[in-house]
Amino acid sequence: MSVSALTAGNIPSYPRRIVIAGMDGCQACSVCEVRAHGICSALNDDELAQLAKAAVRVTIPPGRQFIEEDSDAGEFFNITSGTVKLFKSLPDGRRQIMGFVGIGHFLGLAVSDRYAFSAEAIDQVRLCRFSRERLETIIDEFPRLERRLRNEAANELVAAQDQMLLLGRKTARERVASFLYGQMVERYSDDIPRNARLIFPMTRADIADFLGLTVETVSRTISGLRREGLVTTGAGHEISVPTPSRLQTIARGEE
Amino acid sequence: MSVSALTAGNIPSYPRRIVIAGMDGCQACSVCEVRAHGICSALNDDELAQLAKAAVRVTIPPGRQFIEEDSDAGEFFNITSGTVKLFKSLPDGRRQIMGFVGIGHFLGLAVSDRYAFSAEAIDQVRLCRFSRERLETIIDEFPRLERRLRNEAANELVAAQDQMLLLGRKTARERVASFLYGQMVERYSDDIPRNARLIFPMTRADIADFLGLTVETVSRTISGLRREGLVTTGAGHEISVPTPSRLQTIARGEE
DNA sequence: CGTGACCTTGAATTAGCTCAATGACGGTGG
DNA sequence: CCACCGTCATTGAGCTAATTCAAGGTCACG
Numbered sequence: 001m002s003v004s005a006l007t008a009g010n011i012p013s014y015p016r017r018i019v020i021a022g023m024d025g026c027q028a029c030s031v032c033e034v035r036a037h038g039i040c041s042a043l044n045d046d047e048l049a050q051l052a053k054a055a056v057r058v059t060i061p062p063g064r065q066f067i068e069e070d071s072d073a074g075e076f077f078n079i080t081s082g083t084v085k086l087f088k089s090l091p092d093g094r095r096q097i098m099g100f101v102g103i104g105h106f107l108g109l110a111v112s113d114r115y116a117f118s119a120e121a122i123d124q125v126r127l128c129r130f131s132r133e134r135l136e137t138i139i140d141e142f143p144r145l146e147r148r149l150r151n152e153a154a155n156e157l158v159a160a161q162d163q164m165l166l167l168g169r170k171t172a173r174e175r176v177a178s179f180l181y182g183q184m185v186e187r188y189s190d191d192i193p194r195n196a197r198l199i200f201p202m203t204r205a206d207i208a209d210f211l212g213l214t215v216e217t218v219s220r221t222i223s224g225l226r227r228e229g230l231v232t233t234g235a236g237h238e239i240s241v242p243t244p245s246r247l248q249t250i251a252r253g254e255e
Numbered sequence: 256m257s258v259s260a261l262t263a264g265n266i267p268s269y270p271r272r273i274v275i276a277g278m279d280g281c282q283a284c285s286v287c288e289v290r291a292h293g294i295c296s297a298l299n300d301d302e303l304a305q306l307a308k309a310a311v312r313v314t315i316p317p318g319r320q321f322i323e324e325d326s327d328a329g330e331f332f333n334i335t336s337g338t339v340k341l342f343k344s345l346p347d348g349r350r351q352i353m354g355f356v357g358i359g360h361f362l363g364l365a366v367s368d369r370y371a372f373s374a375e376a377i378d379q380v381r382l383c384r385f386s387r388e389r390l391e392t393i394i395d396e397f398p399r400l401e402r403r404l405r406n407e408a409a410n411e412l413v414a415a416q417d418q419m420l421l422l423g424r425k426t427a428r429e430r431v432a433s434f435l436y437g438q439m440v441e442r443y444s445d446d447i448p449r450n451a452r453l454i455f456p457m458t459r460a461d462i463a464d465f466l467g468l469t470v471e472t473v474s475r476t477i478s479g480l481r482r483e484g485l486v487t488t489g490a491g492h493e494i495s496v497p498t499p500s501r502l503q504t505i506a507r508g509e510e
Numbered sequence: 511c512g513t514g515a516c517c518t519t520g521a522a523t524t525a526g527c528t529c530a531a532t533g534a535c536g537g538t539g540g
Numbered sequence: 541c542c543a544c545c546g547t548c549a550t551t552g553a554g555c556t557a558a559t560t561c562a563a564g565g566t567c568a569c570g
Contacts (some may be wrong), residue, residue, distance in 0.1 A: 054346035090508035096423040098416050110398075110412035117416060123368045123419075124493050139402075145402045148395075153408035159363035160415035161372060165343045168351040168467030172558070204517065212423030217558060219518055235567095253345035323523090427526065459549060474527055475551055 029055070034080050037104030042148035050141070054134040060121040067107070067119035076108035076135050082125030082203045086117045088208065095211040098201060100161065102186075108132070109153045122201045167212045170253060175211040176221045177250035180231065184244055192244040198239035284310070286342035289335050292359030297403035305396070309389040314507030315376040320364070324376035331363035331390050338456045341372045342464065352465040355457060356412065357441075357449040363387070364408045377456045422467045425508060432505035435486065439499055440505045447499040 028166055029052040034040055040048060057080070060066050063107055067077075079102060080138055086098040086107075096118055101107070107127075110116045139145050183200065184192045200207075208218045222239075225231045230247060232240045249255055285308040289295055295303060312335070315321050322332075324343055332359060341362075342352040353372055356362070362382075365371045394400050421433050438455065441445045455462075463473045477494075480486045485502060487495045496502055504510055 034322060090420070090424060092508060094424040094508065098419055098422040109409055110416055111409060112413065116413045140398075143395075143398050143401065146398065146405060150405045150408060153405060153412060154364055154366060157408060157411055157415060158367065158371045160412060160419065161343060161365055163346070163419055164353055164415065164422060165351040167419060168464075169345060169349040173368060204516090208421075214559060215517080216519085216560085220558095224519070253347060253349065458547090469527060470549080471551085473527085475526095478550070 003021050024129045032080060034078065034104045038078055039106050039145060039152070040078070042144045047142055050138055053132050054138060055128040056130075058129050059125060060125040060127070062121055064121050065118060065120040067115050067117070069116065069118040070114050071111055073108065073111045073115045074130055076106070077119075077131045078109065078128040078130070079103055079105045080126045080128060081126075083122040083207060084119050084125055085122055085202065085210075086119050088117055095209045096212065097206060099163075100206075100210070104150070106152055109149065109156060123207070140221050156250065167187075172211075172213055172217050172221050173224070174250060174253050176207075176211060176218060176225065177230075178206060179211055180239065180241065181244065182239065182252045184247075186231050188247055192241075194244070195240055195242055197238065197240045199240070202237075285333060289333065289359045293333055294361050294400060294403050294407070295333070297399045298397060302397055305393055309385050309393060310383040311385075313381065313384055315380040315384060317376055317378050317445065320375040322370050322372065324371065324373040325369050328368055328370045329387055331385045331387055332374075333385070334358055334360045334362065335381045335383060335405040337382075338377040339374050339380055339466075340377055340457065340461060341374050343372055350464045352461060354418075355461075356383060357467070361404070361407055364404065365412060377461070395407075401443070408453045413470075418479065427466075427468055427472050427476050430461075430468060430492070431473060431480065431503060432485075432502050433496065434462060434466055435496065436499065436502045436506045437487050447496075449499070450495055450497055451499055452493065452495045455456065457492075457493070 029035065029040065029048045029233055030045060032040065035048075040051070041052060046184070050152050055078075058084070081101055081103055083102045083106075084139050088098065089095045098110075100122070107119065108115075139149070166175055170178065180198070184196050187198060188196060202210075204215050204218050209214045211218065213221075222231065222233065226233055228249075229242065232242070234240065262395050284290065284295065284303045285300060287295065289301075295306070298306060310333075313339070336358055338355055338357045339360075340352050341356060341363070342350055344350045355366075355377070363370075370494065394404070421430055425433065433451070438453055439451050443451060443454060457465075459473050463470045466473065468476075477486065477488065481488055484497065485505075487497070487503045489495065
């Protein structure tokens with residue numbers, strides 16, 4: 001399935017012409033939820049107006065794959081709401097999730113002329129779609145945008161290297177603790193309160209594919225942490241963490 | 256151990272003042288082995304002269320660690336010869352090698368204000384050292400350099416994601432095949448000849464730490480490939496591959 | 511209230527690890 | 541020149557963390 005097929009069609013509830021109309025005069029961008037996040041925050045209002053002309057807003061339903069690994073990388077994306085999983089697959093179906101990305105995330109850095117990963121919406125996702133060609137032109141005009149993208153790429157590289165350490169050398173317990181702690185950092189950033197509460201959009205299978213484990217091992221490991229009083233689980237995908245620092249200690253491989 | 260201590264001293268055979276003198280007038284850069292590679296190839300001769308003023312050439316003996324994870328990232332590096340291993344460690348000594356990098360590679364992308372990894376010379380390494388501050392100034396002046404760095408970062412991200420798939424989902428056999436095939440691509444780039452011969456600068460322990468395995472498993476796996484006739488091993492760290500395509504098939508997880 | 515997707519738990523299996531012994535190689539000093 | 545030593549690589553034997561296979565349980569939704 002090609003990306004153009006995915007993005008050009010199959011969005012009956014949000015016809016393209018109306019979306020484009022909505023972007024006129026930069027209204028959509030200047031009042032956008034991610035105005036202060038992501039690449040947009042590197043631009044002033046005038047520059048943003050340029051960017052807006054190249055953007056098309058689309059909505060992706062849960063479970064829909066909208067980037068196929070190895071297909072032509074003709075478009076970049078900027079997520080404005082929802083959560084997306086990025087993954088690679090082996091021919092026999094084994095899957096590795098490279099990351100879960102949400103609001104403000106720019107999609108299309110790990111790209112030559114073909115996408116290096118597939119992308120699928122976990123919950124309902126809204127995003128801005130850019131033609132790669134047009135965006136590159138805009139980038140040429142605004143060096144600040146270029147620098148911003150380099151910074152984004154640097155951050156992603158740091159995250160990728162942390163994940164390599166996790167996948168190559170951490171135990172199941174350390175992996176799950178790392179994941180939970182990482183999600184808390186995303187949610188609360190700087191310092192995480194005691195009894196921090198998280199609600200995950202992703203399934204156990206997704207977590208397993210992110211951590212290089214099986215569903216069963218993830219489930220057993222979380223149960224283990226629960227028995228030790230390190231986490232409490234609630235309805236849906238809710239997990240609370242009484243003492244985040246203990247989780248962090250485990251995540252770091254210090255015990 | 257701080258980076259400045261490592262880079263400022265301990266290079267008795269190559270005193271700094273002479274090195275700096277050698278860079279005058281861009282001579283050193285314009286005739287440099289990596290002139291056509293890495294970030295330097297993004298610049299014309301005049302621009303390169305600017306860069307040269309900020310560069311200090313240093314030589315690192317085998318086994319010397321010259322970047323310490325989490326120390327202040329005050330300097331960037333550009334490798335002109337030799338091979339460097341980049342790695343992260345856990346408190347108990349478990350180690351994950353993020354990659355082996357050689358000629359033309361720019362070191363310092365996966366960085367916030369502290370290094371995200373440690374770096375150690377495998378064989379004798381020569382590199383250009385830049386003050387981070389000065390290099391950032393130069394980058395501001397030359398947008399082509401900025402774009403080049405983003406491309407470098409994008410390529411590293413793609414490689415990191417391939418490695419995540421390897422570490423999270425591939426078998427030992429697939430990992431070793433991937434490594435050998437990857438080394439062949441580095442050596443021969445496009446199409447790899449039959450009976451391609453490789454000489455590795457790194458030990459089995461390094462390969463193990465790169466692939467998320469133990470030394471013993473790497474050794475046994477290579478022995479297994481030898482018994483199957485997929486590789487032949489020679490003296491030193493030499494390995495030949497009669498049919499690279501078969502190795503590639505295994506690396507991709509297709510059998 | 512039936513169905514399907516997801517989660518949990520148990521039992522048995524196994525890929526890769528740990529521990530241990532031996533061998534190959536290269537440098538060093540007598 | 542060769543005996544010694546340390547580092548690195550290989551191989552074997554047994555172990556274990558995580559997987560596979562299997563069985564229920566929970567929950568949302570039509």
